Each structure stands twice: as structure tokens, then as C-alpha cells.
Amino acid sequence: MAIPDYQTLMLPVLAAAAEGETRVPAAAEKIADKLGLSSAEREEMLPSGKQRLLHNRVHWAKFYMSKAGLIASPRRGVFVATEAGLALLKQGPTKIDVETLKGYASFSDFYNQAGTTEEPDQNAAITGAATSGATPEEQIDAASSLLASALKADLLARIVEQSPAFFERLIVELLVAMGYGGSHEDAARQLGKSGDGGIDGVIDEDRLGLDRIYVQAKRYAPGSSVGRPVNRAGFAGGSNS
16 A cells, blocks of 8 residues: 555554654554555655655644644653643544644644744745645655756757757767777867767777767657667667657
């Protein structure tokens, strides 16, 4: 099953905290057992690769409930349900979410004041998460992925608008920048012209030029794939244009 969003996790996180002092990893493991999450789901990471997705969502569920006074942190890294949290659980709620937390004055104060401080970007992420199922890190990662995709698309569009000679030169320079041929200026040379069926560039793998890489830069129409004959011949550089 998919890992629940952080609002859906609020109730099980509070239930785990009601059993006594706990930490995010321990609470996450207990919740994963109850939900029947697979090993792969337990190990799933945020797109940034910096934290487990489940741990991140448990953390933010804990964070928002602490702002409502339902959870307290007696010492660093440890949290436990407060009297208010225990009282809420006794009511037998079927779910706890941001709308539930808005019924607590301390959370309302936090929520209303978050957008009025001198750190608009940080507060926008926090209050934005409070109105969606995504944590601040997930929103940042999603925005970063969207920007990266847009940048790739724009870069590819700019490249295919250029001349074949530009593409050949770009491939040779890219290979040198990747470490092929070293960093010296004479490591690569652009040769030939597009359409001649020959070698478009030569990269010297060492300063003496004892080992060389011969490059063919080929551009293909959108939707076209590189065929087996070309793959067998071996070349570096390809683009749909």
C-alpha cells in the first residue's frame, strides 16, 4: 500500500505517543507494522534522498500536533502525548487532521502568525503543508523536480534549434567536461561536417595522444530511436531534433 500522507498519520502517531515516550524511528516502525508496509515502502526515500519518506511524514504529523498541544517533547528527539492528546484519543476520533487541530487555540495562533513573520519562504512551506497532504520537504522536492524538468526541456529545445555543427562541437566539449581527454585545451578536436558519415570529433585520453576516442554526433527526429547498426558501430552523442 502507499504510505499515508502526514495528516492521515496524525492519529496513529498520537496513539503511539500515548503509549509512552518514543522517537520518530520507533513510532514509524510501529505504524509501519500496523499498516502492513513492505520493506521497500519502509525504506522509500524523499526525492532528495535525505530522509525516509515515512519518517518525514511522522515527523511533520508530530510537529503540527505539538503546535496544538497534543504532543510534548520532554527532551531532544523524544515525544509523548499530553493530557490534551490523551483526552482527544478518549473521544474515539476516526481521524485527526489540520481541521481538527484548528480547534485548538495554540495551533490557530501558530497557523495565523506563520505568514506574518520575516521568513516568508519558510512560513509559506509550513502553512502550505498545513493545507495539503504534502510535507514542506515534499513540496520543495516536487518544485525542484518541476524546475529541473522545465530546465531540461528548455535546454533540449535550444540545442535542437542550433546548427548540426554546433551540436557536434557541443558533444565534444561535453565529453571533455565529463573528464574524457582531461582538462587541457588540446584534448579534443572537432572534425568533419554533419552528414558526411565520418568522424565528427577526436578526444585524446592522455596528453601524449596515445589513446583516442573517435566521436560521431548524430541528431534524430523527435520520436526516433537509435538503431542497432549505429549502436554496434559505437558513437558518442545523440539528440532528438
